[in-house]
Amino acid sequence: MSAPAAPEISSNAIYVGNLDQRVTDTMLQEIFATIGVVVQVKVVKRHGPYSGVNYGFVEYADRRTAEQAIQDMNGRKIFNHEIKVNWAQTGSAAKEDTSNHFHVFVGDLAPEITDEMLVKAFSAFGTMSDAHVMWDPVSGKSRGFGFAAYRDKTDAEQAIATMNGEWLGSRAIRCNWATQKGQTATPPPQPGQQLPxxxxxxxxxxxxxxxxxxxxxxxxxxxxxxxxxxxxxxxxxxxxxxxxxxxxxxxxxxxxxxxxxxxxxxxxxxxxxxxxxxxxxxxxxxxxxxxxxxxxxxxxxxxxxxxxxxxxxxYGRGAAGNAGASAVPWGQSGQQPLYDQYNAGGNM
Structure with a gap:
């Protein structure tokens, strides 16, 4: 069975991935309406090897509210599933949820390497689902590393074995497994340690x-x-x-x-x-x-x-004198957040 067509995506729409199958359009709207006015929502049922979780889209009335939703809701849990929230791709098909895919870290990237060049270099290995360079939001320059994701672990392994030490642009790159849940453990934080x-x-x-x-x-x-x-x-x-x-x-x-x-x-x-x-x-x-x-x-x-x-x-939000703001994390304000209400019983 083919996947349903992605809905028309506006510039105020956000993508919500890793959704439990029990999450409905109504439920998603109620949860994200805690941030601001929701224009429409759509849960997309997945099929095939990743049918255990769905994904969806939430469109807000304005872009500022959508930005706040990404900040506040990414990583929250609904039915014990940690959801992934980001901007939806505008004017194209829905972005595939790669959270269950196999991720490759690509380091020592030359400054001239773009997303398109990285995609071209790593798409030779079968089931690549995503590749992107990490960009500094302040300077707009490359941070010197990126990531590639693959649906099939053997393709990711082949990419690491083949591309590690190969020249891409003006530098030899290094490739290894990215730190990802279910793969390698995240190193404990150490003061002074320089990490991507x-x-x-x-x-x-x-x-x-x-x-x-x-x-x-x-x-x-x-x-x-x-x-x-x-x-x-x-x-x-x-x-x-x-x-x-x-x-x-x-x-x-x-x-x-x-x-x-x-x-x-x-x-x-x-x-x-x-x-x-x-x-x-x-x-x-x-x-x-x-x-x-x-x-x-x-x-x-x-x-x-x-x-x-x-x-x-x-300072800033949560500061004394900032009416309506609070430094207390969600869940400690005396009123249980809506997404926690769905987690509490596991049944609707």
Whole structure:
């Protein structure tokens, strides 16, 4: 049976992947309407080898609301399925959900390599479903690495074996398995470790938005941290203990925090290279615990959570005086989020 045709996609539409088969159009609309006005939704039933999960589209009345939905809903769980939320492809068929595919990391890319060149190089290996270069959102330049995805594991293995060390453009590239659920374990975060965004963003759960900043001088001020971090999004809070040489910076989204962590690693603050790693935030109600313990800097942050912290300052959304905003994660505000209501019983 052929898959149903993708619906017409507008510029305000987002793609929602890895949907449990029990999710209906009505349910999807109710969940995403918590962000803003939803114009229409469509759940697409999948067939074939990946028929265990579906995907869908949600169209909002304006693009700003759609952007907020991507930030807030990506990684949330509906019926214990962690959904994938991103922009829908405009004017083309629905983007295939590659979350269950086999992902290859492509490093040492030359600056001139584009998405099209990467697709051409890696499409020779059968069942390639996606290939893209990772671009810096600030400079617009390549970050020097990318990813290719394959439906068949043997094709991914062949791509790694064949392309590793081959020249692409002006450089010899290196290929290996990307860090992906069900493949290799994500390395534990270490302060000062330089990692690509695609790895850093998966090191902690999606609700974590705090970044640990170490190797600070006693003269470090709140403004020394605010200025570099606010380039990557809203800074909700800074907890600084300059006399002990560290701070925690809480961003508005997990993705913005990951971007700041990657881009600001070893940035000069008061004459010293800052050593960045993930902080630890309290999980929302109903969130399953994330494996692995990150002890040293996380224990320092927990001291604040138990009333021993000081010198904390709020910025941007969630700051004192920002009416209607809250720094409390979803699920701790006293009202259970709609997607958690669907998780709670498992039955509708």
């Amino acid at each position: 965004y695609e790895i850093a963003v998966h090191q902690t759960p999606a609700y974590v938005t705090s970044v640990y900043v170490g190797n600070l001088t006693p003269e470090t001020t709140q403004n020394d941290l605010l200025q570099p971090f606010q380039r990557f999004g809203f800074v909700q809070e800074i907890k600084l203990q300059a006399d002990r040489g560290f701070a925690f910076v809480k961003m508005d989204t997990h993705e913005n925090a990951a971007n700041a962590l990657v881009q600001l690693q070893n940035v000069n603050i008061q004459g010293r290279p800052a050593k960045l790693s993930w902080g630890k935030d309290r999980p929302p109600t109903g969130w399953q615990s994330h494996g692995g313990g990150f002890q040293h800097q996380h224990q320092q942050q927990q001291n604040w959570q138990h009333g021993n912290g000081h010198n904390g300052q709020m």
